[in-house]
Amino acid sequence: MSVLEIKNLHVNVDTDQGTREILRGVDLVINEGEIHAIMGPNGSGKSTLAYTIAGHPKYHVVQGEILLDGENVLEMTVDERARAGLFLAMQYPVEIPGVTVTNFLRTAKTAIDGEAPSVRHWVKDVRESMSNLKMDSAFAERNVNEGFSGGEKKRNEILQLELLKPRFAVLDETDSGLDVDALRIVSEGVNRAKANTGLGIMLITHYTRILRYITPDFVHVFVAGRIAEQGGRELADRLEEEGYDRYQVAEPAVVEAAAE
Amino acid sequence: MTSTAMPTAEQHGFRPHSDGAFVPVQTRSERFRSVNVEDFAPVTGREHEWKLSPVAAFADLTGGELDGSRLEIETTDAAGVDVSWIARDDARIGRAGIPEERAAANAWSSFGEALLVSVSGEDEKVVAVTRHDLGVAPRAAHTVIEAAPNSRGLVVLRGTGDARLSENVEIVVGEGASLTVVSLQEWSDDAVHLASHFARLGRDSFLKHIVVSLGGNVVRVNPSTHLAEQGSDVEALGLYFADAGQHLEQQVFVHHDAPHTRSRVTYKGALQGAGARSVWVGDVLIGNSATGTDSYEQNRNLVLTDGTRADSVPNLEIETGDIEGAGHASATGRFDDEQLFYLMARGIREDEARRLVVRGFLGEIVQKIGSPELEARLSAAVEAELEGR
Numbered sequence: 213m214s215v216l217e218i219k220n221l222h223v224n225v226d227t228d229q230g231t232r233e234i235l236r237g238v239d240l241v242i243n244e245g246e247i248h249a250i251m252g253p254n255g256s257g258k259s260t261l262a263y264t265i266a267g268h269p270k271y272h273v274v275q276g277e278i279l280l281d282g283e284n285v286l287e288m289t290v291d292e293r294a295r296a297g298l299f300l301a302m303q304y305p306v307e308i309p310g311v312t313v314t315n316f317l318r319t320a321k322t323a324i325d326g327e328a329p330s331v332r333h334w335v336k337d338v339r340e341s342m343s344n345l346k347m348d349s350a351f352a353e354r355n356v357n358e359g360f361s362g363g364e365k366k367r368n369e370i371l372q373l374e375l376l377k378p379r380f381a382v383l384d385e386t387d388s389g390l391d392v393d394a395l396r397i398v399s400e401g402v403n404r405a406k407a408n409t410g411l412g413i414m415l416i417t418h419y420t421r422i423l424r425y426i427t428p429d430f431v432h433v434f435v436a437g438r439i440a441e442q443g444g445r446e447l448a449d450r451l452e453e454e455g456y457d458r459y460q461v462a463e464p465a466v467v468e469a470a471a472e
Numbered sequence: 473m474t475s476t477a478m479p480t481a482e483q484h485g486f487r488p489h490s491d492g493a494f495v496p497v498q499t500r501s502e503r504f505r506s507v508n509v510e511d512f513a514p515v516t517g518r519e520h521e522w523k524l525s526p527v528a529a530f531a532d533l534t535g536g537e538l539d540g541s542r543l544e545i546e547t548t549d550a551a552g553v554d555v556s557w558i559a560r561d562d563a564r565i566g567r568a569g570i571p572e573e574r575a576a577a578n579a580w581s582s583f584g585e586a587l588l589v590s591v592s593g594e595d596e597k598v599v600a601v602t603r604h605d606l607g608v609a610p611r612a613a614h615t616v617i618e619a620a621p622n623s624r625g626l627v628v629l630r631g632t633g634d635a636r637l638s639e640n641v642e643i644v645v646g647e648g649a650s651l652t653v654v655s656l657q658e659w660s661d662d663a664v665h666l667a668s669h670f671a672r673l674g675r676d677s678f679l680k681h682i683v684v685s686l687g688g689n690v691v692r693v694n695p696s697t698h699l700a701e702q703g704s705d706v707e708a709l710g711l712y713f714a715d716a717g718q719h720l721e722q723q724v725f726v727h728h729d730a731p732h733t734r735s736r737v738t739y740k741g742a743l744q745g746a747g748a749r750s751v752w753v754g755d756v757l758i759g760n761s762a763t764g765t766d767s768y769e770q771n772r773n774l775v776l777t778d779g780t781r782a783d784s785v786p787n788l789e790i791e792t793g794d795i796e797g798a799g800h801a802s803a804t805g806r807f808d809d810e811q812l813f814y815l816m817a818r819g820i821r822e823d824e825a826r827r828l829v830v831r832g833f834l835g836e837i838v839q840k841i842g843s844p845e846l847e848a849r850l851s852a853a854v855e856a857e858l859e860g861r
Contacts, residue, residue: 266813266817267817268813269809269813289816289822290813290816290817291816291817291819291820291821291822291825293817294816294817294818294819295819299817300817302814302817305814306808306810306811306814307811308811308814308815308828308829308832309832309833309836310831310832310833310834310835310836310839311828311829311831311832311835316815316818316828319820319824319828320815320818320819320820323818323819323820323821323824324818324819355832355836372818376818376819
């Protein structure tokens with residue numbers, strides 16, 4: 213059984229104003245098949261955690277470990293992490309002009325699997341996943357994220373999640389900016405991916421709304437760069453009623469450091 | 473009370489300096505023009521049209537004697553396209569425009585016969601004219617491409633092998649015609665190629681003009697488009713990939729000279745290796761009569777290594793306020809690290825991710841050519857550039 217372990221993680225980020233400490237000792241264990249919701253106010257460091265796991269060069273780990281089945285993730289390059297089975301659904305997916313979705317998906321799948329997918333099955337898989345996510349087939353020939361609406365970009369992220377079949381996925385505010393229909397479609401995609409591959413999921417969100425569609429096994433409240441409280445589903449319900457106010461701490465708030 | 477006089481040139485400061493220096497031309501369409509090389513002073517490299525070019529590398533083409541005999545060409549056959557040679561005094565020569573600088577005038581003064589490519593008929597068709605191994609002696613050429621009213625077609629002018637060539641290409645697009653002209657420079661490493669293209673567009677006609685420069689030591693292709701009649705429309709595209717020591721230049725001019733004309737200019741280039749150099753000058757003039765003009769020009773450069781230089785100079789001159797829109801943009805930059813991160817986060821190795829980004833960046837132009845066969849060939853050529861071949 214696969215396990216993703218985060219131990220005493222401290223992360224700094226370089227800003228124009230100098231180096232800032234964002235994560236201040238995060239401990240978290242995610243087993244295959246588990247869904248962990250990470251909830252917290254803006255600026256608590258949720259996105260920093262996501263990008264650090266994926267290996268974005270802007271974030272510097274100063275202490276702690278990330279282990280995937282005992283392997284040191286921090287020693288891996290960004291692409292090695294993805295090939296080892298980690299996936300980040302981005303909050304702000306970037307546009308890649310001139311690269312079609314079809315070409316991009318095939319290139320990524322070939323890189324992850326170490327060999328090109330069989331044409332017949334691949335075309336069928338892509339078509340089926342796109343249709344499940346209510347994506348028009350014309351999407352395949354559009355350039356990656358170019359001119360996509362916010363909802364289309366998020367669907368495109370979940371499309372990749374379904375096709376690349378990672379062992380662990382970090383979903384960074386996948387719910388933000390989605391209307392209720394898109395939220396339902398995207399959530400169904402995540403549930404389908406879990407049913408098909410049994411992956412472990414770290415679901416980062418500011419709102420409890422998405423938890424109506426994706427049921428977490430664990431809820432962690434993230435405040436000022438560390439986990440302030442954890443519990444089961446019921447913790448999310450309590451947050452919905454009470455908000456994050458009772459976690460307010462004396463330390464100055466850190467800036468939300470999303471990689472944009 | 474004094475009467476209000478019309479403004480004089482002097483009021484705007486357009487007068488000779490007290491030391492007697494000349495007044496530069498103020499409007500793009502009013503530059504000096506002549507078909508006679510003797511009307512231009514010898515090139516020093518300080519002239520505005522030459523100041524970004526390595527003039528010493530081709531003094532033979534601007535100042536020397538040129539061989540004006542027929543070029544060796546290979547053409548493909550297509551129904552509705554006639555390719556023939558015509559005499560230099562033929563009335564079909566000189567309709568689209570005449571030279572604004574000495575290399576073009578030298579070519580015009582020197583060519584013997586002109587190559588005429590006539591496109592007629594409403595079916596889509598493709599014709600390729602390849603000039604291969606033109607030798608190392610300086611030569612002159614003249615080409616006229618004409619599209620009959622309401623005709624459609626795609627003409628490829630391709631250069632490979634050796635060359636020291638100065639040439640003029642006239643493009644005459646008849647009323648309602650839709651023509652694509654691709655100038656494809658795949659010369660060998662030592663080649664020098666200076667070209668001026670002059671296009672004149674008739675009423676409601678459309679020209680897609682594409683300059684692709686990949687090979688050659690110095691390649692300078694300057695297309696001017698005269699949107700002379702109502703409703704004419706030009707899409708001017710360019711793609712270049714400058715390697716170490718290569719100078720690839722294009723000075724693009726679009727003259728909106730009639731109501732409801734439209735232009736889109738998009739040039740994209742990549743630079744790789746020490747001394748790789750690109751020059752893009754984009755001039756758009758919206759004349760007084762060009763009401764309802766819709767115009768946008770842009771240049772993008774992707775710098776892949778240290779030691780390269782990209783000059784990018786967009787100029788916009790507007791003489792009427794009654795237009796739809798006019799914009800210009802230029803950006804020269806290194807790789808977007810966020811694009812690289814996104815691709816690598818999907819398991820794609822760094823070198824492959826970089827190739828994918830460059831291929832995509834230039835592919836945006838390739839995708840617009842409109843000929844699957846040519847697009848595939850150009851994609852392969854870009855691929856070869858990326859692998860340093």
